Amino acid sequence: MLLLYLFIAVVLVNTAYFILFSKFSMSIPSQIDAKENFPVSVIICAKNEAENLKMNIPAILNQEYPNFEVILINDASIDDTQDVIEAFAARDPRVHTVNIENNEAFWSNKKYSLTLGIKRAVNQRMIFTDADCQPGSDQWLRHMVAHFSEEKQLILGYGAYRKESGFLNKLIRFETLMTAIQYFAYAKVGMPYMGVGRNLAYTSKLFYDNRGFMSHMRVASGDDDLFVNEAGNATNTALCYNEDSFTYSTPKKTFSDWIRQKRRHITTAKHYKPKHKTLLGIYYVSTLLFWLLAIVSFVFLDWKIILALIIFRITLQYIFLGKGAKLLKENDLLPFLPVFELFLVLVQLTIFISNSFSKPKRWK
Known part of the structure; x- marks a missing residue:
């Protein structure tokens, strides 16, 4: 009977988290109410991203927004990134460049490079994305900027991955979906704990008031989630998840490349605030224990009793996570939610074990 009680307890814990996630998944994206066209700086840090810049920067420069600049940062690239950046700057006066060279103190540190880009920015309001990201529409900037106000200085957006064929693509998008549902839901209840650098906005005031990235400058990653974890709170954070505000990236093509990427990302979680680590840890452990x-x-x-509990739990998963998937336009993942969840939990367990024996590589 002890085993049954334990299983019931785990199902109830999962249920509590699904209800928490419903704070986001059952919500409705706010519509644009841009009373002012605030001047904004788009900041992109690129390391060996020449081809991605050629493909994606035009979509940013073609945004239907009247007042913005683009700060392109060459982070000590060894390809043609600097040449591409300079070509864009020569053609468009809105493009400004920052060229970073390696130095002993901050070798290959994305946060150092971003800090110099932020200092170069003219405008107080800043939008961040990556060189391999492309806005989903020409209204991306308008949607993101519309959420800024005197109170709201941190805007969390959704950075999606392009839909392609294959199991790996769906798994990557499922992991991205689950991450987004969680950080949006936590922010909805007043506990913002992370955001993604593929689609993130904040003010220079917030950046300088929190001493930028200084508290975690030596951490390999976390220019996005660790900054949000430190600077975000219940009153200064807004969410932007209208479909026109999404950005899209091309996902990794092989499991090994994706695993290396996730190993870097997961190392930042231990630097989260204790309450966030506890809540995220309980959700992961309860999900692993369920299976x-x-x-x-x-x-x-x-x-028969166990089957009834499994059906009950998976039904709630489809109701609450399924709503989130539809909200973030990941409908094709719905038929296989439990399969992706089980696989992802096992992958994460493997990564945790691997990271305990060796450190992942730094920012590329």
Whole structure:
């Protein structure tokens, strides 16, 4: 009976988290109410991204927004990134450049490069994205900027991945979806804990008031999530998840490349605030335990009771996470939510174990 009680407790914990996630998934994206066209700086840090810049910068320069500049940062690239950046600057006066060279103190540190880009920016309001990202519409800037106000100085957006064929593509998009549902939901209840640099905005005042990235400058990644974790709060954070505000990136093509990327990202979680680490940890452990206990309970307990609990839990998953998937336009993932969840939990467990034995590589 102890096993049954434990399984029920895990299902109830999962249920509590699904209800938390519903704070986002059951919401409605706010419409544009741009009473002012605030001047804004778009900041992009690029390291060996010549081809991506050629492909994606035109979509940013073609935004239907009257007053913006683009800061392109060459982070010590060894390809033609600097030449591409200079070509854009020569053609368009809105483009400004920052060229970073390696130095002993801050070798290959994206946060150092971003800091110099922020200092170069003329405007107080700043939008951040990556060189491999492309806005989903010409209204991206208008949607993101519309959420700024005297109170709201930090805007969390959604950085999606392009839909392609294959299991890996769907798994990557599922992981991205789950991450977004969580950080949007936590922000909805007044606990913003992360954002993604593919689609993020904040003011220079917020940046300088929090001493920029100084508290985590030596951490390999986290220019996005660690900054949000430190600077975000219940009153200064807004969410932007209208479909026209999405950005899109091309996902990794192989499992090994994706795993290396996730290893870097996961290392930042240990630097989150204790309450965030606790809540995120409980969700992960309860999800892992659900699948483990479901298998064990089928062997040792009445399968009809266990099946009923599994169906109950998965039904709630489809209701609450499924709504979030539709909201973020990831509908094609819906038929396989439990499969992706199980696979992702096992992948994350593998990464945690791997990171405990060796450190992942720094910013590329």
